[in-house]
Amino acid sequence: MAFVTLDGITKVYENSREPAVKDISFEVRDGEFMVLLGPSGCGKSTVLRMIAGLETISGGDLRIDGERMNSVPAKDRDIAMVFQSYALYPHMKVRDNLAFGLRRRGISRSDINRRIEQVAESLGLTPYLDRKPHALSGGQRQRVAVGRAIVRDPKVFLFDEPLSNLDASLRVSTRNELVNLHNRLGATTIYVTHDQVEAMTMGTRICIINDGKLVQIGPPMEVYRKPVNTFVAGFLGSPPMNLIEAELKSGADGAFKLDIGTQCIELPEAWISYLQGKSGKIIFGIRPEDIFLSGQDMKRGANAAVTMTVTAVEALGAETIIIFELEGVDTKVFVKADRYTRANIGDTMPLSIDMGVARLFDPVTTKVISNNTQLSG
Numbered sequence: 001m002a003f004v005t006l007d008g009i010t011k012v013y014e015n016s017r018e019p020a021v022k023d024i025s026f027e028v029r030d031g032e033f034m035v036l037l038g039p040s041g042c043g044k045s046t047v048l049r050m051i052a053g054l055e056t057i058s059g060g061d062l063r064i065d066g067e068r069m070n071s072v073p074a075k076d077r078d079i080a081m082v083f084q085s086y087a088l089y090p091h092m093k094v095r096d097n098l099a100f101g102l103r104r105r106g107i108s109r110s111d112i113n114r115r116i117e118q119v120a121e122s123l124g125l126t127p128y129l130d131r132k133p134h135a136l137s138g139g140q141r142q143r144v145a146v147g148r149a150i151v152r153d154p155k156v157f158l159f160d161e162p163l164s165n166l167d168a169s170l171r172v173s174t175r176n177e178l179v180n181l182h183n184r185l186g187a188t189t190i191y192v193t194h195d196q197v198e199a200m201t202m203g204t205r206i207c208i209i210n211d212g213k214l215v216q217i218g219p220p221m222e223v224y225r226k227p228v229n230t231f232v233a234g235f236l237g238s239p240p241m242n243l244i245e246a247e248l249k250s251g252a253d254g255a256f257k258l259d260i261g262t263q264c265i266e267l268p269e270a271w272i273s274y275l276q277g278k279s280g281k282i283i284f285g286i287r288p289e290d291i292f293l294s295g296q297d298m299k300r301g302a303n304a305a306v307t308m309t310v311t312a313v314e315a316l317g318a319e320t321i322i323i324f325e326l327e328g329v330d331t332k333v334f335v336k337a338d339r340y341t342r343a344n345i346g347d348t349m350p351l352s353i354d355m356g357v358a359r360l361f362d363p364v365t366t367k368v369i370s371n372n373t374q375l376s377g
Ligand SMILES: Nc1ncnc2c1ncn2[C@@H]1O[C@H](COP(=O)(O)OP(=O)(O)OP(=O)(O)O)[C@@H](O)[C@H]1O
Pocket: 013, 014, 016, 020, 038, 039, 040, 041, 042, 043, 044, 045, 046, 047, 194
């Protein structure tokens, strides 16, 4: 049982005035798989290293199981960390790499051997126990690094981009292995990545960090479906959410309309309460899979019609991305269509927008305005 609490954690590195991590607070629950996601340089590794005790904490409190850890040395925190560079000892066999941390802790030889065999078995490393790291593939080395963390049976696992040195197919299989491992061990885990597919598929919750600050935290689908600002909307998803400049107008009947370039769409009645007193420039957010070519999947009640012109078609095999132009709008609009879609550059066609999952953002604060989005599908 272990839960980790960050309470206003801040990091200011020596020789730098700007904090690398700014007042971050969240709790990782017992057994949870928390993913820290954000662009390069946003402070993910710094947060992880402070939890591990590899970096001093400049402000705020770090607690494990409610106990303050700020000044507890790394070796006494009962945490295991796996890095992107596997950091195995090259001159030692796999068996000795796995045993290293245990020997230093004075565990008996027979106990060590028993644990190593168990862990090697569970990670498929048994045939390689007597090899040295140079004779292993990248994926196998990575598993040894994970194994070294598991044999210690720590309270908390920390991973810092452990898959980023692996090629694409190995990433997918190792990702699945790590998820299965977590399901089996149920250990509290904090996992850093800038890969959104890893974040979406592995995390119990995702914590999105930008510029040293926590932007949003929640289950993957909630963060994906209900981004709190344009940063999250534009960061998650491939292609990300379309963020289209628009003009909000209220009609005499109390209904709201949106001018998108030369076209006008009606906003759902349910939004009226959120939009009271608002008008003028606004950002209209809609995911590429929530715009439908006429005749394609309209099950979810797509309900605003627009006409757009094709500027590019990307047939990806499993799906087709069509990039459209909207008259009078600078931003291109990405639409995910099914793999059988045929479209030609220059075609002008009618499309439907599923307004039930659209978002409106304030162009000045970048924050979401509509808060009525329901999870659909
Ligand atoms: N030892 C250090 N001294 C001074 N500044 C540092 C140090 N380590 C990191 N930084 C700075 O702190 C900020 C956050 O770095 P950090 O390594 O935590 O980012 P990250 O989110 O892990 O990025 P990446 O995805 O590239 O690994 C960056 O601006 C970085 O330059």
